[in-house]
Amino acid sequence: xxxxxxxPQLFLFVLSWLLLAFHANSSSDERxxxxxxxxxxxxxxxxxxxxxxxxxxxxSLKSKKPAKSNHHRFSPxxxxxxxxxxxxxSAVLSKRELETLKKSPGFISAYADKTxxxxxxxxxEFLSLNTANGLWPASKYxxxxxxxxxxxxxxxxxxxxxxxxxxxxPTRWKGECQAGQEFNSSxxxxxxxxxxxxxxxxxxxxxxxxxxxxSARDTMGHGTHTSSTVAGNxxxxxxxxxxxxxxxxxxxxxxxxxMYKVIFDExxxxxxxxxxxxxxxxxxxxxxxxSMGFDETPLYEDPIAIASFAxxxxxxxxxxxxGNRGPALGSLHNxxxxxxxxxxxxxxxxxxxxxxxxxxxxxxxWTMFPANALVERLPLLYxxxxxxxxxxxxxxxxxxxxxxxxxxxxxxxxxxxxxxxxSKMQGAIFVSDYDxxxxxxxxLSIPGVVIxxxxxxxxxxxxxxxxxxxxxxxxxxxxxxxxxxxxxAFYTSRGPSPSYPGILKPDIMAPGSLVFAAWxxxxxxAQIGSNLLLTSDYNMISGTSMACPHAAGVAxxxxxxxxxxxxxxxxxxxxxxxxxLDNTNNPIRDNGLINFTSAxxxxxxxxxxxxNRALDPGLIYDATPQDYVNLLCSMNFTQNxxxxxxxxxxxNCSTPTSDLNYPSFITLHDNTSTKFVQTFHRTxxxxxxxxxxxxxxxxxxxxxxxxxxxxxxVFGKQYEQQSYTLTINYxxxxxxxxxxxxxxxxxxxxxxxxxxxxxxxxxxS
Numbered sequence: 001x002x003x004x005x006x007x008p009q010l011f012l013f014v015l016s017w018l019l020l021a022f023h024a025n026s027s028s029d030e031r032x033x034x035x036x037x038x039x040x041x042x043x044x045x046x047x048x049x050x051x052x053x054x055x056x057x058x059x060s061l062k063s064k065k066p067a068k069s070n071h072h073r074f075s076p077x078x079x080x081x082x083x084x085x086x087x088x089x090s091a092v093l094s095k096r097e098l099e100t101l102k103k104s105p106g107f108i109s110a111y112a113d114k115t116x117x118x119x120x121x122x123x124x125e126f127l128s129l130n131t132a133n134g135l136w137p138a139s140k141y142x143x144x145x146x147x148x149x150x151x152x153x154x155x156x157x158x159x160x161x162x163x164x165x166x167x168x169x170p171t172r173w174k175g176e177c178q179a180g181q182e183f184n185s186s187x188x189x190x191x192x193x194x195x196x197x198x199x200x201x202x203x204x205x206x207x208x209x210x211x212x213x214x215s216a217r218d219t220m221g222h223g224t225h226t227s228s229t230v231a232g233n234x235x236x237x238x239x240x241x242x243x244x245x246x247x248x249x250x251x252x253x254x255x256x257x258x259m260y261k262v263i264f265d266e267x268x269x270x271x272x273x274x275x276x277x278x279x280x281x282x283x284x285x286x287x288x289x290x291s292m293g294f295d296e297t298p299l300y301e302d303p304i305a306i307a308s309f310a311x312x313x314x315x316x317x318x319x320x321x322x323g324n325r326g327p328a329l330g331s332l333h334n335x336x337x338x339x340x341x342x343x344x345x346x347x348x349x350x351x352x353x354x355x356x357x358x359x360x361x362x363x364x365x366w367t368m369f370p371a372n373a374l375v376e377r378l379p380l381l382y383x384x385x386x387x388x389x390x391x392x393x394x395x396x397x398x399x400x401x402x403x404x405x406x407x408x409x410x411x412x413x414x415x416x417x418x419x420x421x422x423s424k425m426q427g428a429i430f431v432s433d434y435d436x437x438x439x440x441x442x443x444l445s446i447p448g449v450v451i452x453x454x455x456x457x458x459x460x461x462x463x464x465x466x467x468x469x470x471x472x473x474x475x476x477x478x479x480x481x482x483x484x485x486x487x488x489a490f491y492t493s494r495g496p497s498p499s500y501p502g503i504l505k506p507d508i509m510a511p512g513s514l515v516f517a518a519w520x521x522x523x524x525x526a527q528i529g530s531n532l533l534l535t536s537d538y539n540m541i542s543g544t545s546m547a548c549p550h551a552a553g554v555a556x557x558x559x560x561x562x563x564x565x566x567x568x569x570x571x572x573x574x575x576x577x578x579x580x581l582d583n584t585n586n587p588i589r590d591n592g593l594i595n596f597t598s599a600x601x602x603x604x605x606x607x608x609x610x611x612n613r614a615l616d617p618g619l620i621y622d623a624t625p626q627d628y629v630n631l632l633c634s635m636n637f638t639q640n641x642x643x644x645x646x647x648x649x650x651x652n653c654s655t656p657t658s659d660l661n662y663p664s665f666i667t668l669h670d671n672t673s674t675k676f677v678q679t680f681h682r683t684x685x686x687x688x689x690x691x692x693x694x695x696x697x698x699x700x701x702x703x704x705x706x707x708x709x710x711x712x713x714v715f716g717k718q719y720e721q722q723s724y725t726l727t728i729n730y731x732x733x734x735x736x737x738x739x740x741x742x743x744x745x746x747x748x749x750x751x752x753x754x755x756x757x758x759x760x761x762x763x764x765s
Contacts, residue, residue, distance in 0.1 A: 030360045033079060034110045035096060037088040042106030049718060054078060054089040057104055061097045072365045086536035094360075121348050122244065123229075123511040123550060127611050134612035139560035142252030146193070147231050148285035148557050149549070150276050151223030153216045153261035154195055156187040158224060158537065160232035160248060160518040161257065163190035175258050175283030180215025183374040191233050194258035194283060198276045201269030206336070209266055216261045220733065221520045225261060225541060226291050227520035230549035231556065235518075241526060242476030242542045243351045244516045248538060251553025251611075252560075259283055263292070270294065270303045277307035281314060286559050288467035289509040291545035292320045293333030299499050299632075300641040304400045305336045309645050312338045313625050317559070317567040319552035321544035322506045323493035327592025329602060329738075330764030335497020335505040337660060338572045338628050340555065342491075343604050344512025344547040345486035346440070346591070348583055351514075352477035353449035355429060357462050358470040365429070365449035366439060367475055370526035370534055373447040375427040375473040378403045382463035389430075395423035403427035403471050405463050411756060413438050421446045421529060427473055427549055431456040436490040436591060441542055441658065442514050445527050447630055449473055484582050486608050488599040489513050490592040492544050495602040496666065496764055500635065502658050504666040504759055507571060508578045509588075509604040510554075512547030514540045554611045561615055568623040569687075575663040576621070576754045577613035578606035580742075600740050601757040606664060618752025619662040619684040619694065619745060634658040664760045665743070666727050675731045684745070686715035694745040696724075701739035701760045705729040730760055740763075 015580070026679065036360060038057075047053040061076045061295070079090040098110060129136050139145075160639035169190060175186030179194045188195055195216035203209060218224045232250035239245040241679070260276035262268065273292070280288055288311055290304060299305040308318040318339040325331035334341050358377070381387075382405040386394040389406035397405065400423070406416050408431040417438075420428045425655050428448035431439070438450065452460065463469050487513055497505040519525055519539035526534045551574070558570045565573075582588050588607060590599035625646075632642045633656035643649070659681050667678045686692055696711040706728055713722040726743060738761045745754040 006698055022596070023418050030356060031092050031094050031362065031625070032092055032112050033092050034112055035088065035090045036101065037108040038111045039106040039108055040087045050087070057090050057101070057114055061100055061288060064108055065076035065730055076520060098422035104747050122246070123347060124238065124249065125517060126347055126349070126511060127251075127550070127554075127609065129251070129611055135554070135557045135615045137560060138615055139252075139557040140254060142231065142553070142556045142560050144599055145252060145255045145287065145556040145560045146170065146173060146258060146285045147252070147255050147552060148258045148280035148288045149223060149227040149230065150260050150261060150262055150280065150288065150290040151226055152220040152263045152275065152628065153197065153218035153223045154192065154227055154257075154259040155224045155518065155520045156183070156192055156195065158228065158518040158553055159235040160250070161189070161192040162226035162233050162235070164233060166190035166233070166254070169193055170256070172258075172284045174706065178216060181217070181301060183215035183217045188510050191257060192259070193256045195261070196259070196276070197261040198279070199264050199266075200275070201271030202264055202267040204271070205269060206266065212265055218261070219265055220263070221523060221539060222263075222291070222545065222717040223261065224520055225515075225517045225539060226289060226549040227259055229258050229515060229546060230289050230553040231257050232518060238516075238538050240516060240536060240538055241534070242372060243478055244349070244540065245367060245478065248516065248518070251550055252556040255556045255560075256551070258283060258362050262330065268292075271467055274303035274307055278304070278309070281307070281311050281316060286316060287552050287556045288318045289549045290318065291548045293321060293323055294325070295333050296498065299336065300644045302336070302499065302639060303340070304334060305499070306645050308336060308339045309628070310647065312567045312628070315567055317555045317570050319548050319555055321548040324491045324543050326489070326491050326603070327494060327590070329494045330496055330498055332493040332495050332497050332505055333499075335340055335495065335499045335503070337500060337503045337631055337662070338567070339603070340508070340551055340574065341506040342544060342547045342551040343506040343509040343602065344489040344491070344542070344544040345509040345588070345608060346489060346513045347511050347515070348480060348482045349514075350479045350482045352479050354474040354477060355451065355459070356472045356474070357397070357459065358468075359466060361458060361462070363451055363459065364477075364479070365442055365451035365455070367449040368442050370448050370474050371528060373446075373473070375403065375447050377472055378427055380405060380463045380466075380469040380471045389419050392422045395419065395425065398423070398425070400424045401426055403473070404461055405429045405749045406431065408432060408456065409435070417444065417446060417448070429459060429471075434591075437627055440489055440491070440513055440591065442540055443526070443635045445529060447473060447475070483584050484589055486511065486582060487589040487591045487596070488603045491542070492547075492603065496761055498670065498764070501668055501763065503660060503662055503668065504605070504664040504757065507575050507664070508551060508606055508609045509610050510547040510550035512544055512550075515540040515542065515546040516540050547732045550611055551609055554609055554614065557611060558614060566622055571622045572620040572622065572663045573617040575606045575616040576619070576756060577610050577617050578608060578755075579610045580604075580607035580757075596659045600738050601664065601759045602738060602761060604754065606757050616688070616752070617754065618686070618688045618747060618750070619690070619754045621661050621682060622685055623661050627661060627701070629653070630655050630657050631660045636662040664756050665726060665728070667760050668763050669730065669732055669760070671765050675729070677727065677729050679727045681723065681725050683721050684713065684754070685721050686718055688718065688747070688750070690718060691716050692750055692752070693748045694754070695748060697746050698742045699741040701741040701758055703731055703739055704741070704760060706741070706743070706758065713745065728758070728760070738750060
């Protein structure tokens with residue numbers, strides 16, 4: 001379960017390589033980016049195309065005077081040329097150059113570039129959900145799918161639960177809006193269709209205890225955040241203190257929300273969790289989102305495992321969080337074979353502050369300072385002794401109406417922030433390429449920015465050598481398109497699963513870092529200094545708790561598009577279409593590893609969930625309740641232990657097997673055997689539109705030889721099934737190296753690729 005925001009929070013964002021330098025300087029004028037519209041009919045015939053013309057126009061603005069030897073001069077530069085949506089270009093110019101440009105033939109108009117109004121929770125766009133095609137329109141945005149959220153309750157007055165555009169309640173809904181303390185039944189509507197609370201376990205364990213909020217009302221914010229992430233309605237003009245401005249919405253904005261509060265300020269008990277899930281199944285939910293888990297608990301004692309087995313029998317997919325105990329291997333919870341286990345990744349969005357030096361140079365850095373602070377042309381201070389920013393005593397000797405430049409931290413930037421905060425400086429510039437506690441968890445309580453080591457020398461040189469150096473900082477900027485996103489969040493728990501390591505977990509990764517969603521208005525979401533706490537109706541927090549509802553939202557959309565699919569089929573579609581590459585088309589990085597090396601499936605499962613591809617996966621790996629029982633029968637559980645999960649004697653253990661028909665592969669070794677062989681049996685169902693032929697493409701993990709038989713699957717019609725075996729021959733030198741590869745079934749003359757990750761891992765103690 002993701003930690004609740006205390007500032008900073010266990011809910012995050014990464015930005016080492018995101019701190020992009022944006023150099024726009026002039027010896028006399030501050031430079032800005034301008035969008036310039038031109039009359040294309042004025043283009044001289046000497047130019048081959050508009051781009052050459054615009055380049056020439058910008059080039060003509062360059063000063064013909066030689067730069068002084070002691071002063072570096074920056075030239076105007078073309079950023080984009082436009083020929084479809086507009087005729088013109090954008091360029092970095094000084095005000096003086098802009099005035100010259102206005103006299104050019106063909107000039108129409110120009111205006112300063114600005115931050116675009118964004119769609120927040122930007123994550124649906126990051127997942128490529130759109131109104132034109134794909135899973136959103138195919139599922140009617142999750143219309144009438146009911147998502148049960150097991151969590152800390154809900155703040156029903158939030159605009160994210162408005163029911164504009166929602167029709168009448170589905171007739172199959174059997175739930176209720178339970179009245180309680182500060183919560184009456186009229187607070188539910190056609191969006192928030194149900195709310196119940198369960199705390200008898202707390203009361204039983206603590207006789208005489210007073211429940212401070214004895215209702216489904218949220219007192220922590222966590223449940224409001226997760227439920228609005230999965231299915232919040234559209235809310236215009238939302239933001240987090242000026243960051244991430246735009247329209248808030250859930251992944252499945254037309255789905256219904258039913259809240260089951262099982263966590264209270266006074267405690268959280270398995271009995272209450274089980275009761276909440278039990279009621280959700282009875283009420284008729286289609287998907288369950290549960291952002292919590294039980295560590296070091298066997299399946300037969302895990303209320304989530306037990307309740308989710310019953311949900312699976314009824315076709316209800318359960319999406320669960322992997323946990324926040326990473327990057328240690330084997331730290332994952334909810335490694336339950338019949339649920340969807342979700343890891344957390346970063347988003348292609350960063351939050352920025354613009355530092356402008358007195359010389360005119362402009363640098364973009366990271367910040368989440370929660371105010372539009374006035375930090376304007378203040379003295380810029382740097383000194384080798386006090387700029388270590390590790391001594392409040394030293395900094396207290398400096399004037400407070402200044403900006404301190406801190407040297408690159410040897411440890412966490414957070415320690416420097418605390419020292420500077422205590423010194424009462426009016427601004428600060430920190431240096432770091434990657435500080436997971438800050439960039440991935442957010443929170444900056446002083447008016448400061450974090451710049452990259454690439455940009456730091458220019459700032460330090462100006463602070464040391466400039467004549468009366470000054471700087472300004474502008475906050476509340478949002479930047480999209482950050483490269484190397486997604487990346488695996490450093491905190492997300494890793495497999496193999498302690499509860500059952502023979503199934504590869506996690507299954508997939510979804511956005512989990514600094515996710516924007518609804519919050520409760522009566523608790524702090526940010527702070528300024530050491531004692532000024534701020535509240536907001538929306539919050540940005542990080543954790544696998546935030547990733548889980550994203551996956552649940554995708555599952556809700558798939559349920560709407562394919563109501564006939566089983567829970568296993570939905571999970572299979574999400575796994576086999578997940579993307580192992582980031583937005584630079586390189587393997588997804590693991591921010592929990594040194595040097596950000598490629599992530600293994602133990603960190604991210606099959607990769608980032610890809611909703612639109614999951615709509616049409618080509619092939620699926622299905623599984624029946626008896627298949628899961630066969631797996632349980634292979635685990636050396638007693639009959640009663642199995643019965644505690646299955647609840648019925650109608651299942652039998654006549655064919656026990658650990659070889660579940662799962663859309664991924666993991667083989668484990670104990671470092672004592674030098675070689676071993678393992679064979680997996682799989683059956684796939686053709687859910688494509690017609691007859692198809694698939695060929696196997698293998699990338700073998702290091703140290704293995706992989707064979708697939710047959711290596712060609714021929715389907716004569718839709719819903720036909722074919723089986724194959726995959727055999728791993730592994731030779732080890734006794735080390736604890738994790739290696740991974742993939743099996744991809746590629747459709748001949750078709751569009752489908754069906755990918756399954758393969759992992760070889762040592763057993764974890």
